[in-house]
Amino acid sequence: MTTAVLHPGAMGAAIGAQLVAAGERCVWVPVGRGPASRRRAEEAGLVALAGFEELTTCEVVLSVCPPAAAVEVAHQVAGTGFAGCYLDANAISPRHSEDIADVLTGGGATVVDGGIVGPPPRRAGTTRLYLSGVDEAVCRVRALFDGTAVDVVALSGPVGAASALKLAFATYNKVSSVLAAQAHALARHHGVDAELRDLAAAALPGTPLATPERLSSAGQRAWRWAPEMREIAETCRDAGLPADLLAAAETFLGHWRRYKDDPDVTVDQLLDALSRS
Template identity: 30%
Template sequence: MHAQTRPCIAIISFGTMGAPLARILIQQGYRVLTCLEGRSEKTKARAASVGVESLSISGIVQQATLILSIVPPADAMITAQSFAEAVKQVSTSCNPLPAYVDLNATSPPQSLAIADVITAAGLRYVDGGIIGFPPSELEDGTWKKPTVLISGPKLADCLSGNEEAATELATVLKVRHISDAIGAASGFKNCFASYYKGQVAITLQAFTTAQTLGCLPFLREMLHWHVPEVAPKLEAGVLNMQHKAFRWIHEMESISDTFHSNGLWSPDLFKGVGEVYQVVDQETDLGKHGKDTVEEVISEICAGLERRKLKAE
């Protein structure tokens, strides 16, 4: 497909997930936009170095075909509102309005609320979620990609019915349409995320409790002995969550909301999981100064739990 006929993609924001997705698109000949207002000079230089164009929100509304919202869950609604407000301020009489694809870790009720804001502004809304880790470029130049799930309108619906363009973009970004219902993709994302992030929280509680009992080394030994295929993944999760806990707090709220609103379960289970990540974020410095070993991470969390206990007394 000729570059001029490919859709123009806006990615908000240019972060851990958005930046490599932008690189993939640019390598495949797509024009990629973002908004870097308020971002550091380092981030602006990094975006420019790979060919990403920085525009205002209004500029993106005027020039983009698709807007991919990839922000922390707590910012999902305000990001949508900023685009809805921008539509009122620009003249789009010569161009069709872009479609807005929300790929954030929101619950189905939250996604429906965002859909109301977006569609009221005249934009087409696509519910979505990203399954997997951020893309990583392999030695041979190919990419290991996450899966982008969407529900509601299909890609072709957002590209003026251009099936060829939709098929190509779906291949480039590994997009799968799973349902015509808004909320299905965001709900699936939460169901999937609950396994890994819930398991990491259980591991943190088990390891810190074993540490206070003086038997953490023995617990780890038994895990490696009885479940050798699982133990390394549990310990990797302990290390990998350090810089993500602040974001996972809101994700656990979304999972809790999903399981309660759509699954009819009590919301308490994943509220408790969110509390685990709240301890990591608010009672330790692991988010800023991560540790290299499981022992160090667990010791820091134990100290944080003790500090929280003293503050409560």
């Protein structure tokens, strides 16, 4: 079976590498992608296709892209006449998951909703992939990941259920990092940052507040997290819940966009960016 990975960012490439290591043939479309994507794809063992039209030769298409591009990628794939199984594993709202299903099922494809929780998978026990949708299609995708480091959990729900769980978890997990950064920036301004760290270590061990060094990872991924906050805000509004906190988190993360995928960014740089704002 041939699986296409669109597009091999850090997460997509790592998932593709897991599939390749498990004996699957994985391909990607290099059209319009930069040298970093090409390097990740090569390292993961993905085979390049000549263009999107060749996706019709694949049984499965896996979409792992920035949230803002998820619907556009689905339209690109639908435009090829793809009629296989489409796994959308992006951090998007349930409503957008349903929109993607409408776009692709009209052409004969089957859509599975996916939500990835955890870092790019490199060892077992770190990364979960939640799936929802038609049982037969979910089982097909679940079997695809047998023998990989990705822990697959099938939910008994329609397309949109996996995305809802992913965004509910991200609401706490990612906004907690935003709050920790705000707290440390405030403490540093008043010269009590060391005391805050000590207090957090005693009262809230293991949290971003107690381990601010973890904020550097949040800074590197802020360019992805900001549009994810927008998706969560939309999901909250659809559920009749307030979205103010998520809108503020999106604005907050915008202060760190310059550090996109910067492996050398420091916590001090991130806090300085907040102070300058």
